[in-house]
């Protein structure tokens with residue numbers, strides 16, 4: 200009996216070691232077509248929390264939406280993209296000023312990657328000592344890169360004062376980031392920089408802008424369920440009713 204227990208413990212420890220060696224600190228999954236979701240992890244209040252970002256492989260290089268949260272994964276992400284697609288990252292756009300979106304901006308800039316944020320994100324980044332982008336956009340902007348185009352959209356305050364979403368109207372991909380919560384989440388997460396009164400109205404604006412999305416990418420957790428948008432709205436309506 201004892202040897203069986205020891206054997207199981209040994210196998211489990213191997214799984215743990217090799218799991219890490221095999222790059223469980225960075226996961227890349229194809230979303231659809233040339234769209235990929237990458238996930239890194241960080242400790243938050245003692246728990247290992249995943250953070251999702253996205254990248255798009257265009258005919259003129261790869262576009263990165265947000266930075267890895269885990270600061271050890273900037274170069275591994277670039278290396279993985281190069282290895283898989285034989286393409287370099289040319290552009291990176293953070294969706295708000297928090298670390299899980301901006302941590303790699305300086306690193307990427309030094310690699311010759313063009314980094315763009317909104318003016319508001321830049322102001323908040325500066326104020327809170329976060330990494331900042333090289334170039335600023337002053338309003339909602341359509342980017343055309345190779346064979347793709349997409350739009351940055353500021354729907355108003357929610358998770359933060361500066362949160363934007365990225366909308367791919369043709370492919371019906373809504374990159375919502377931390378403004379949108381996973382269907383597994385029971386609350387709206389970190390609200391320290393949130394606008395509790397406006398959150399629901401902001402989600403409604405996203406719904407009006409992004410009609411019938413086929414994919415809705417959330418900042419943390421399960422990104423495979425488009426009901427995340429409705430689920431977030433319900434929680435935001437509840438939040439508005441609460442006294443705070």
Ligand SMILES: [Zn+2]
Nearest residue numbers: 297299377418
């Ligand atoms: Zn976040």
